Amino acid sequence: MRRLPLLIAVTASLLLAVASLGGYDWMVAPLEARLLYSPWPADRARLEALASAGERIEEVRLAMPDGVTLHGWLKRPRVRAGKRYPLVIVYGGVRREVSEFVRRSDAARDWGWLVVNYRGFGLSEGAPNGHLVVEDGKRIYDWAAARPDVDRKNIVVLGRSLGTFVAVSVAEARNTRAAILATPFDSFAALAERHLPATLVDWMLAGRYDPAALAPRVSAPALFVLAEKDTVTPAENGRALASRWGGATKTVLLAGAGHGGIERRDEFWRSVSAFLAALRTSSRVP
Numbered sequence: 001m002r003r004l005p006l007l008i009a010v011t012a013s014l015l016l017a018v019a020s021l022g023g024y025d026w027m028v029a030p031l032e033a034r035l036l037y038s039p040w041p042a043d044r045a046r047l048e049a050l051a052s053a054g055e056r057i058e059e060v061r062l063a064m065p066d067g068v069t070l071h072g073w074l075k076r077p078r079v080r081a082g083k084r085y086p087l088v089i090v091y092g093g094v095r096r097e098v099s100e101f102v103r104r105s106d107a108a109r110d111w112g113w114l115v116v117n118y119r120g121f122g123l124s125e126g127a128p129n130g131h132l133v134v135e136d137g138k139r140i141y142d143w144a145a146a147r148p149d150v151d152r153k154n155i156v157v158l159g160r161s162l163g164t165f166v167a168v169s170v171a172e173a174r175n176t177r178a179a180i181l182a183t184p185f186d187s188f189a190a191l192a193e194r195h196l197p198a199t200l201v202d203w204m205l206a207g208r209y210d211p212a213a214l215a216p217r218v219s220a221p222a223l224f225v226l227a228e229k230d231t232v233t234p235a236e237n238g239r240a241l242a243s244r245w246g247g248a249t250k251t252v253l254l255a256g257a258g259h260g261g262i263e264r265r266d267e268f269w270r271s272v273s274a275f276l277a278a279l280r281t282s283s284r285v286p
Contacts (some may be wrong), residue, residue, distance in 0.1 A: 036162060037128040039121040042097050047071075047123050050099055057102065060116060062143055064136060068126035072116030073102045076149070077109055086154035086177070086280070087112040087144055091137055091170075093161030093183075097122035100263060101158075108269075108276045112150065116140050130209065137166045141174050156180060156276065160263065161233060164241075168211040171218045178279055179222040180272060183259055185233040186212040186240040215244040223250050223275040225268060227257035250275065 050073060051059035058074040079085045088111050092098035097117045105113040118133055119126035126132075145152040156178045159167025164184035171179045185191055188209040224242045226235040235253060242249045252271040254262055262268045 036094055036130075037118065037120060037133075039095050039097055039118075042099075042122050044123065047097075047099055050102060060114070062116065062140065064126075064139060066126075068119055069124070070116050070119065070136060070140070071123035071125075072114065073099070075102055075105055075113040075115070077112050079110075084149060084151040085110070085112045086156070086276075087114055087150050088156045088158050088180070088276070089114045089141060089144060089170075090116075091157065091159045091163030091166040092118065092121070093163050098160075104263060104269065108273045110280075111156075111276055114140070114144050134166055134169045137170045138173055141170050141176075145174075153177065154279070156279070158182065158272075159184065161185075161259070162209075164233075165209050165211045168214050168218065168241075171220055171222075172214040176218075176220050178220050178275075179218070180225065180275065181222060181238070181241070182225040182262060182268070183227055183230055183233045183238065184211065184224060184241050185237045186210075186244070190237055190240065191233065212241050212244050215241055216246045218245065219247045221248040221250075221279075223252065223271065225262065225271055226251060226253050227259055227262055228253055228255050229257060230259040232259040 051057050056076045056078070058076065060070075060072045060074050062070045062072075064070065077085050088105070088108070090098055090101045090113065092101075098115045099117075099122065101113060101115045105111075105115075117124040119128040119136065121128070141155065141157070144150055145155060154177045157167040157170050157176050158180040159165065160182045161184075164181040167179055167181060168184075170176065190212075222242070222245055224238050226238040228235060239251065242251055252267075254265060254267055257265060
């Protein structure tokens with residue numbers, strides 16, 4: 001993860017080398033898959049057993065239009081029968097599957113949590129790329145909004161690292177209640193500019209992975225959770241995204257935290273829980 005900005009820069013350099021040969025399309029896909037969507041190995045037995053860990057955890061299998069099935073979990077809150085509940089949908093980061101959010105989401109117990117792995121991650125089928133991940137993210141949202149037990153007016157998207165781009169894309173395309181962006185970035189171009197000339201980066205990446213371009217069109221409130229010592233998606237890039245956000249914002253800086261493991265920190269969950277609690281009682285950002 002610490003090498004992500006450098007890998008982006010290297011990718012841009014390679015694309016420059018093949019662009020003149022007409023190789024952009026065939027070169028982008030494998031590089032994107034290798035650098036961003038190559039998940040660490042998962043413990044299949046543990047993932048398969050997760051749904052039986054509690055009566056409120058429902059295994060989810062979602063069929064996409066191309067026949068690929070995505071796998072995840074819906075963790076329901078304790079609510080009265082027939083009562084709709086608010087929901088958080090999680091979009092994960094580079095290489096890591098997202099089951100950890102199922103285990104640690106009790107900090108906001110009156111909210112449901114929908115955690116679905118990208119294609120090729122965890123027990124999900126298929127091979128991901130940036131376009132497919134965003135389109136799948138929208139379909140996951142639509143599936144949740146259509147459920148009779150979910151309050152479709154209170155669906156929050158939570159993105160972690162790379163997943164903040166997916167969350168912003170979904171928030172821009174759907175009527176989300178709010179967004180929680182954990183270790184976000186303004187654009188891959190901004191990250192890569194630390195290693196390559198800005199004009200070269202802008203030309204090569206051509207607006208790919210650019211949540212800052214979408215942010216002004218999102219009027220929903222947002223919580224930005226930044227890590228003080230993050231060298232992958234630095235706090236300054238998260239603040240840059242927040243400055244372009246079209247709705248009300250709240251920013252929390254996790255003192256001493258690096259990019260990895262923030263979902264294992266109590267202060268992360270306290271911030272998320274407080275934000276969600278305030279959403280239930282007010283139209284303004286807490």
